[in-house]
Structure formats: C-alpha cells, structure tokens
Amino acid sequence: MNNYLAAYGLKTIPFNITSDPDFFYRSSTHKEVLSTLIFGLRQKKGLMAVIGEVGTGKTTLCKVFLNHLPKEVKTSVIFSSPQFSQTQLLKNILDDFGLKRERKNRFDLIKNLNSFLIDTSLSGGNALLVIDEAQNLTPKQLEQIRLLSNLETSREKLLQILLVGQPELEDKLNNFKLRQIKQRIGIKCRLLPLREDEIKQYIQYRIDKAGVSILSIEPECYKIIYQFSQGIPRLINLLCERVLLLGFVQEKNQINPSMLKVCIEELQ
Ligand SMILES: Nc1ncnc2c1ncn2[C@@H]1O[C@H](COP(=O)(O)OP(=O)(O)OP(=O)(O)O)[C@@H](O)[C@H]1O
Ligand SMILES: [Mg+2]
Structure with a gap:
C-alpha cells in the first residue's frame, strides 16, 4: 500500500470507504x-x-x-x-x-x-x-x-x-x-446523489486532499464513473480506489476509460 501511495505522490488513500469528515466535499x-x-x-x-x-x-x-x-x-x-x-x-x-x-x-x-x-x-x-x-x-x-x-x-x-x-x-x-x-x-x-457535473470536482477534491499528486484522469472517464455510480459517493470511491490500484500495477499515472471498464467488470 505504501508503494502505491508513493507511486502517486499521495500522503494517504484518497478513496477510502470509511466516512472521514476531513474529506468532506460540499456538493x-x-x-x-x-x-x-x-x-x-x-x-x-x-x-x-x-x-x-x-x-x-x-x-x-x-x-x-x-x-x-x-x-x-x-x-x-x-x-x-x-x-x-x-x-x-x-x-x-x-x-x-x-x-x-x-x-x-x-x-x-x-x-x-x-x-x-x-x-x-x-x-x-x-x-x-x-x-x-x-x-x-x-x-x-x-x-x-x-x-x-x-x-x-x-x-x-x-x-x-x-x-x-x-x-x-x-x-x-x-x-x-x-x-x-x-x-x-x-x-x-x-x-441526493451527486450531480453529474459534480463528479469531477468530487474526485479532484479527494485526490488533492490526499496530497499533491502526479495522477491524471482522462476527461472521458468522468462520464463512465457517473454511469457506474449514479453519483453515489461510496460507489465512486470503490471504483476510483480500484482503478488507482490497477494503474499502480500497470505503472500508469494516467487513468483512462479502458482501465475503468476493466474495474467495472470486476465490481459487477
Ligand atoms: N460529501 C462527501 N464528501 C466526501 N466524501 C463523501 C461525501 N459523501 C459521502 N462520501 C464518502 O462516501 C462513502 C459513504 O459515505 P457514508 O458512509 O457517509 O454514507 P451513508 O449514507 O451513511 O451510507 P449507509 O446508507 O450505508 O449508512 C464514504 O467513504 C464517504 O467518505
Ligand atoms: Mg451511514
């Protein structure tokens, strides 16, 4: 796990599924x-x-x-x-x-x-x-x-x-x-769940909170994350956590739609 955090330049896990008020995004x-x-x-x-x-x-x-x-x-x-x-x-x-x-x-x-x-x-x-x-x-x-x-x-x-x-x-x-x-x-x-136009900010907010990061997410990803999660924060976190791990395993700093699709299949 430490390797994973170091690889992305993160101080802490950005998409924990516990309810941490420090990561509260004001949607x-x-x-x-x-x-x-x-x-x-x-x-x-x-x-x-x-x-x-x-x-x-x-x-x-x-x-x-x-x-x-x-x-x-x-x-x-x-x-x-x-x-x-x-x-x-x-x-x-x-x-x-x-x-x-x-x-x-x-x-x-x-x-x-x-x-x-x-x-x-x-x-x-x-x-x-x-x-x-x-x-x-x-x-x-x-x-x-x-x-x-x-x-x-x-x-x-x-x-x-x-x-x-x-x-x-x-x-x-x-x-x-x-x-x-x-x-x-x-x-x-x-x-209510997050609106589609809030997904990007929510994700970015959590990544920023977790520390300065060298991670980037291709813009087409957000629509896919919305479709999977319907704006439910816990589902967004589950998917994002998984795709970050996949990125780490594949040694990629950029998250793309095909990586997300792999993770969604695993989660379904
Ligand atoms: N506004 C928010 N900002 C940041 N993270 C959030 C926000 N809302 C929810 N989350 C994240 O989503 C996940 C689920 O949140 P939480 O446990 O509070 O949901 P819940 O509605 O209490 O769920 P349940 O119905 O199962 O009790 C947590 O990881 C939490 O950190
Ligand atoms: Mg609860």
Missing part, C-alpha cells in the same frame, strides 16, 4: 442539507429527519454537522439497532450525553434526562440527539423517540432529535400506526 445536496440542519437546530425544531440512499454520505454529513456545533450544544449520537429494548435505547442515549444512569427503570431514566435537558436549556444551551441508521428503528423504539420529542417547556423543545436513515425510514414513518411521530417531524430533508 450542492450536502451543503443544502447541512444548512437546513443548522437552521433546524438553532430554531429548536424538535424532530428532524434526513433520508438518503445507501452510500450517499449520511454518516459523513452527521460527523461534519457534529464537528461544527458550538460547545453549548450537548450531543448524544447513537446507531440504532432493532435489538435494543426501549430501556436499552434510553440508556445508550443517556450514556452518550455523559449522564450517570444508576437508576434502572424507564421512568427514572426519562426523569434523569429531563432534568439534564432543563439545566441545559436554563444555561442557554441546546441538546441534540442523533440517531444514525434510523431505518432500523422498530415501531416501539420510534414510539419511545416520540415520547422524548415531547420533552419541552411552554416555549421550546428541550431535545432536538435528528433521525438519519435510508429510504426504508420513510416507509416506516408512512405507516398509519406511526402517523403521530410523522406529524411531529419539523424538518425533513433528502440527501
């Missing part, structure tokens, strides 16, 4: 969702939801959002799992807020959380709960979230909740039995 859709979330949080909108296809950058966007929050915002970030009981879910939320939770039952946990939220609000702060992979939430867990979204003073919501999930989350929320939670979502936004 039109990512920018729009990010500013909507900042607005929603400031306005204390209560429940917010971001829906996006697999690999569009939801987790990365959450990390960027969280990294930019002022200190007065207390956060709890959890990844949902259908295995959690309602009590377990609450415990995880409290844990990530950094709250002690000796007392065990659900009522006590909510009381605990509530007094933390009131203190936070009184000291001019705000509290944000982020639930990633929210498409995995069970109806019972969603009901629990709804109850948390009830925590409020007469003036404002005490807890801002951001649900982040794949389109299955939206299907769940459309379930008639869950209409009560759906009605409470103050902000709902959609994270």
Whole structure:
C-alpha cells in the first residue's frame, strides 16, 4: 500500500470507504442539507429527519454537522439497532450525553434526562440527539423517540432529535400506526446523489486532499464513473480506489476509460 501511495505522490488513500469528515466535499445536496440542519437546530425544531440512499454520505454529513456545533450544544449520537429494548435505547442515549444512569427503570431514566435537558436549556444551551441508521428503528423504539420529542417547556423543545436513515425510514414513518411521530417531524430533508457535473470536482477534491499528486484522469472517464455510480459517493470511491490500484500495477499515472471498464467488470 505504501508503494502505491508513493507511486502517486499521495500522503494517504484518497478513496477510502470509511466516512472521514476531513474529506468532506460540499456538493450542492450536502451543503443544502447541512444548512437546513443548522437552521433546524438553532430554531429548536424538535424532530428532524434526513433520508438518503445507501452510500450517499449520511454518516459523513452527521460527523461534519457534529464537528461544527458550538460547545453549548450537548450531543448524544447513537446507531440504532432493532435489538435494543426501549430501556436499552434510553440508556445508550443517556450514556452518550455523559449522564450517570444508576437508576434502572424507564421512568427514572426519562426523569434523569429531563432534568439534564432543563439545566441545559436554563444555561442557554441546546441538546441534540442523533440517531444514525434510523431505518432500523422498530415501531416501539420510534414510539419511545416520540415520547422524548415531547420533552419541552411552554416555549421550546428541550431535545432536538435528528433521525438519519435510508429510504426504508420513510416507509416506516408512512405507516398509519406511526402517523403521530410523522406529524411531529419539523424538518425533513433528502440527501441526493451527486450531480453529474459534480463528479469531477468530487474526485479532484479527494485526490488533492490526499496530497499533491502526479495522477491524471482522462476527461472521458468522468462520464463512465457517473454511469457506474449514479453519483453515489461510496460507489465512486470503490471504483476510483480500484482503478488507482490497477494503474499502480500497470505503472500508469494516467487513468483512462479502458482501465475503468476493466474495474467495472470486476465490481459487477
Ligand atoms: N460529501 C462527501 N464528501 C466526501 N466524501 C463523501 C461525501 N459523501 C459521502 N462520501 C464518502 O462516501 C462513502 C459513504 O459515505 P457514508 O458512509 O457517509 O454514507 P451513508 O449514507 O451513511 O451510507 P449507509 O446508507 O450505508 O449508512 C464514504 O467513504 C464517504 O467518505
Ligand atoms: Mg451511514
């Protein structure tokens, strides 16, 4: 791997598939969702939801959002799992807020959380709960979230909740039995794939971030990358990573369409 990086003059792997906020490219859709979330949080909108296809950058966007929050915002970030009981879910939320939770039952946990939220609000702060992979939430867990979204003073919501999930989350929320939670979502936004004209900038941005590079990509490549990925960043990364490796093996500094086609065949 080091040889591969050295061959291209790179400091780090440009197309990792982990969600690294340092590599965040501000595409039109990512920018729009990010500013909507900042607005929603400031306005204390209560429940917010971001829906996006697999690999569009939801987790990365959450990390960027969280990294930019002022200190007065207390956060709890959890990844949902259908295995959690309602009590377990609450415990995880409290844990990530950094709250002690000796007392065990659900009522006590909510009381605990509530007094933390009131203190936070009184000291001019705000509290944000982020639930990633929210498409995995069970109806019972969603009901629990709804109850948390009830925590409020007469003036404002005490807890801002951001649900982040794949389109299955939206299907769940459309379930008639869950209409009560759906009605409470103050902000709902959609994270879209990159536009075709953003692919080149996205790729160039990641290559530049990875260090000064002697790598070049023939202009015809971008259309092929778009056709394969449909603008989904994780698929762009998968393909680009592979073609860079192929280039390294073939000792080429220039990526061309036929190299891409070889990689696409391997990936399909
Ligand atoms: N705006 C972006 N800038 C740079 N890289 C991005 C961007 N969006 C996504 N990526 C990259 O795409 C890959 C997938 O992103 P991420 O894991 O955030 O997607 P996701 O929507 O959370 O996927 P899943 O639905 O599987 O949870 C990661 O490698 C991430 O770094
Ligand atoms: Mg994710």
